[in-house]
Amino acid sequence: MTIITRRIAAISTRTSTQTWAVITELLAPAGDEIRPQLDLAADTACMLIAEEHAKDNPIVITGCGPQVRIYTLHGDDAIDGASTNEHTLTLTAQSDWQLSLPATGIDHALAISAVDSIGHITIYDPTAGAARSARAGTPARNQSVIIDLTALEE
Amino acid sequence: MATAVQVNVHTHATTHVATNLIRSLKQLVVACGLDATELLGQWQILEIGVATWLGTRHLERLVLEIYSTATGVLVRRFDFDIDYGYHPNGDGDLWIDPDTVAYAITKSGKLPKNCFYDILAKNSASRPDVAGWSTGTFRSTQDLTRRSVGATVGGGDLGASLGVWK
Numbered sequence: 001m002t003i004i005t006r007r008i009a010a011i012s013t014r015t016s017t018q019t020w021a022v023i024t025e026l027l028a029p030a031g032d033e034i035r036p037q038l039d040l041a042a043d044t045a046c047m048l049i050a051e052e053h054a055k056d057n058p059i060v061i062t063g064c065g066p067q068v069r070i071y072t073l074h075g076d077d078a079i080d081g082a083s084t085n086e087h088t089l090t091l092t093a094q095s096d097w098q099l100s101l102p103a104t105g106i107d108h109a110l111a112i113s114a115v116d117s118i119g120h121i122t123i124y125d126p127t128a129g130a131a132r133s134a135r136a137g138t139p140a141r142n143q144s145v146i147i148d149l150t151a152l153e154e
Numbered sequence: 155m156a157t158a159v160q161v162n163v164h165t166h167a168t169t170h171v172a173t174n175l176i177r178s179l180k181q182l183v184v185a186c187g188l189d190a191t192e193l194l195g196q197w198q199i200l201e202i203g204v205a206t207w208l209g210t211r212h213l214e215r216l217v218l219e220i221y222s223t224a225t226g227v228l229v230r231r232f233d234f235d236i237d238y239g240y241h242p243n244g245d246g247d248l249w250i251d252p253d254t255v256a257y258a259i260t261k262s263g264k265l266p267k268n269c270f271y272d273i274l275a276k277n278s279a280s281r282p283d284v285a286g287w288s289t290g291t292f293r294s295t296q297d298l299t300r301r302s303v304g305a306t307v308g309g310g311d312l313g314a315s316l317g318v319w320k
Contacts, residue, residue: 012170012248015205017198043197050173106184114194
């Protein structure tokens, strides 16, 4: 599976609204068929961006060719711009395309309720898997090795 | 180049304060046990309005009014007072103190049942119009007393301080 990563400067370079506008334009320029769904989810996405949920866990879009993972940069990282990658994307949405927004805690419930009626938009809790692993009590020696592929990002 | 740096500091401070004021409103609404759906559904309108009026320096106060749905009477009010000369000689640090908001919630006490809220902005004259915002009237603060809580968010010469009516 090909994965493309983008890192978008957010607060304090951009407001959450401006940040989502940049992400939307990357994923679906005006007139693109998936644009209406992204616009419907905008308020929720902006709240999640403002709350920094996409700082460490990506907004993920699938079913458009390569999987796209979008992180938002905040504070000094957003201002100095050294880590930003806002290059344009060329995506072709299939009928089963899906955009997943990260959220935890109270925001997870809020966001799920807000996007419930919007097709193709979902909310995922990045801590859910970790919690299951913790409950399973997997011995450390059996845990998977995680390789940081950041250096290989497109 | 000094002028360019100053412009960037002001822009970043405006952005930082605008977004974090809306976050603070959400923190208040959620912690008060109110339904945040309405606020969430207006996130962009709220943020664009606040950012616009901070940028033009028209915004004087951002207000969360909590009222009884039975009587319409104001039962609690949270004011974010904007100070454009907060730290004029500061180093441009951008900061937020959510603990101040949390403290205000704790000190303001439990709300009665069946409350809802409105969000209002007090601007100085000649403010530009922002789509989604309309003119409105503040509810009477009669029988309530205002207490200052402290600074909640700021950057450069821009700051916001929280006050509570109860």
